[in-house]
Amino acid sequence: AQKITQTQPGMFVQEKEAVTLDCTYDTSDPSYGLFWYKQPSSGEMIFLIYQGSYDQQNATEGRYSLNFQKARKSANLVISASQLGDSAMYFCAMREGAGKSTFGDGTTLTVKP
């Protein structure tokens, strides 16, 4: 079974609107971490946000927030006020052990002017 599932291969959003990228995960380990990364067309992997399994509050980093619903095993990324530069591939990942992460297949986000 896939440990990280991103069900949206592609998403479109109008500039300045908010968008939610879905991510569900599967683990029996009580201690884990969830990440979101951005991969622009240039290919580099850019860390966006992290949520620990014991964190009570949803993580936020600027325009990025992580909607963490532990019971549903979901960790959706919310991007507020989308910008043209947000067009990229977005990956959700889960860390179950030190230095060891599993990635989803990604969601391609296109921001329309």
Added chain:
Amino acid sequence: NAGVTQTPKFQVLKTGQSMTLQCAQDMNHEYMSWYRQDPGMGLRLIHYSVGAGITDQGEVPNGYNVSRSTTEDFPLRLLSAAPSQTSVYFCASSRHVAGVETQYFGPGTRLLVL
């Protein structure tokens, strides 16, 4: 502070050749990892290390070796290159401080095996 560096940026190999992909980090991170990314897919873990002298296999370790003799360096060796190893290879290092974990990636190495 260079972060995570990888060399080379691009490499072409013939089937059966061996080579080493270099990875170095200057952030004194304990954890380092190697991933491969095939077209249109996410990253898959090849090998990882939780400290100097300690390595372990990830999801797709066959055909690759690693070693970690220092905190800074984590080279990946392809023993006998095969066309199925054509991919983009990313090295990463991570730290866990005050309940927050951050993982930094190198720029990647594009490998083509003919």
